[in-house]
Amino acid sequence: MTTGKTGGTTGDTTNGATGDATGGATGNLRTLTITRPDDWHLHLRDGDLMAAVLPWTTRCFARAVVMPNLRPPVTTAAAAAAYYERILDALHPDVDFTPLMTLYLTDTMKPAEIERAKAQGLVVAAKLYPAGATTNADAGVTDLARARPLLEALAACGMPLLVHGEVTDPAVDVFDREAVFIERHLRPLVESMPDLKVVLEHVTTRQAVAFVEQGPPTLAATITAHHLLLNRGAMFQGGLNPHFYCLPVLKREEHRLALVAAATGGSPKFFLGTDSAPHPRAAKEAACGCAGIFSAPVAIEAYAAVFEQAGALDRLEGFCGRHGPLFYGLPFNRGTLTLERRACSVPSTVPDGAAGDLVPLAAGSSLRWSVVAPPAGLIRGD
Numbered sequence: 001m002t003t004g005k006t007g008g009t010t011g012d013t014t015n016g017a018t019g020d021a022t023g024g025a026t027g028n029l030r031t032l033t034i035t036r037p038d039d040w041h042l043h044l045r046d047g048d049l050m051a052a053v054l055p056w057t058t059r060c061f062a063r064a065v066v067m068p069n070l071r072p073p074v075t076t077a078a079a080a081a082a083y084y085e086r087i088l089d090a091l092h093p094d095v096d097f098t099p100l101m102t103l104y105l106t107d108t109m110k111p112a113e114i115e116r117a118k119a120q121g122l123v124v125a126a127k128l129y130p131a132g133a134t135t136n137a138d139a140g141v142t143d144l145a146r147a148r149p150l151l152e153a154l155a156a157c158g159m160p161l162l163v164h165g166e167v168t169d170p171a172v173d174v175f176d177r178e179a180v181f182i183e184r185h186l187r188p189l190v191e192s193m194p195d196l197k198v199v200l201e202h203v204t205t206r207q208a209v210a211f212v213e214q215g216p217p218t219l220a221a222t223i224t225a226h227h228l229l230l231n232r233g234a235m236f237q238g239g240l241n242p243h244f245y246c247l248p249v250l251k252r253e254e255h256r257l258a259l260v261a262a263a264t265g266g267s268p269k270f271f272l273g274t275d276s277a278p279h280p281r282a283a284k285e286a287a288c289g290c291a292g293i294f295s296a297p298v299a300i301e302a303y304a305a306v307f308e309q310a311g312a313l314d315r316l317e318g319f320c321g322r323h324g325p326l327f328y329g330l331p332f333n334r335g336t337l338t339l340e341r342r343a344c345s346v347p348s349t350v351p352d353g354a355a356g357d358l359v360p361l362a363a364g365s366s367l368r369w370s371v372v373a374p375p376a377g378l379i380r381g382d
């Protein structure tokens with residue numbers, strides 16, 4: 001990583017997770033140049049909404065792990081390939097962006113589908129949604145024991161299992177569902193399948209952080225920008241704020257602090273996954289509003305703010321651009337992204353591709369870091 005008071009220079013691509021600390025982690029840095037980052041957990045949706053939100057991701061990220069919870073979900077290699085093509089069709093031809101596709105595990109999927117997806121080369125992981133856990137998760141796995149042949153197929157081909165780690169048992173308090181899932185389901189799974197790569201997605205609790213830290217090298221986690229920035233008080237500040245409602249739900253401050261320590265601590269087990277999840281404003285501001293926070297328009301700026309606050313800007317590059325590829329066994333990106341310490345005004349709304357609009361994370365506010373446009377590496381051939 002390159003940092004400086006006047007401008008970025010050539011990015012260092014060899015020094016791994018902790019980056020180049022020259023210039024100091026805090027103080028009066030003016031610019032910050034990092035390897036172009038990836039988003040290891042993203043909801044792009046489909047159709048007009050996908051076309052509307054995609055540029056917010058491609059302005060910064062070189063690759064993104066695209067979640068499969070469409071209606072119907074992406075449960076076959078063929079469906080993943082078709083979705084991949086729709087994403088490429090929606091991209092501006094000059095934009096260099098690679099969607100990394102995922103399969104949605106169901107009770108009826110056969111292990112051969114995972115082998116087919118692996119052979120096809122577009123699918124990098126499979127997503128486990130406990131049935132009913134979140135948006136479009138009705139078709140998810142009802143019993144991990146029944147999914148065992150699928151998990152063995154994943155382990156055999158080195159494909160990570162991505163886990164939405166919450167129990168759906170209504171008897172368990174919504175704020176406890178992640179911690180209970182870990183003890184009831186994930187710990188036994190990880191212990192019984194040491195060869196299976198597992199990413200506990202969008203961790204939200206100190207229990208999840210501790211579990212991942214203490215687990216084998218095959219266990220990692222993504223962390224969202226909103227769980228780093230906000231605690232559960234945000235949902236109730238001055239009234240009910242539907243745009244801060246997501247799943248797993250925001251937690252207490254002690255958990256947010258544990259997430260910040262994990263993200264900024266330099267461990268390669270933690271990497272960037274925005275879980276950016278756009279819903280039209282009308283679906284959020286409703287009597288029964290949808291879960292999901294649309295963070296793509298401010299994601300990298302928000303992560304930078306968190307790392308700066310923690311005095312760890314020298315570790316931003318590892319979290320954003322190194323730890324994920326290392327875990328997935330993919331190459332580092334070759335382009336760079338430069339951020340500048342200049343206030344960026346976050347729009348109140350952005351178009352949703354239809355008649356409505358979307359409300360991004362931090363809508364109407366200002367963040368301390370801005371992306372220098374056009375980002376290096378954004379255009380093919382850079």
Ligand SMILES: [Zn+2]
Nearest residue numbers: 041043067275
């Ligand atoms: Zn998600």
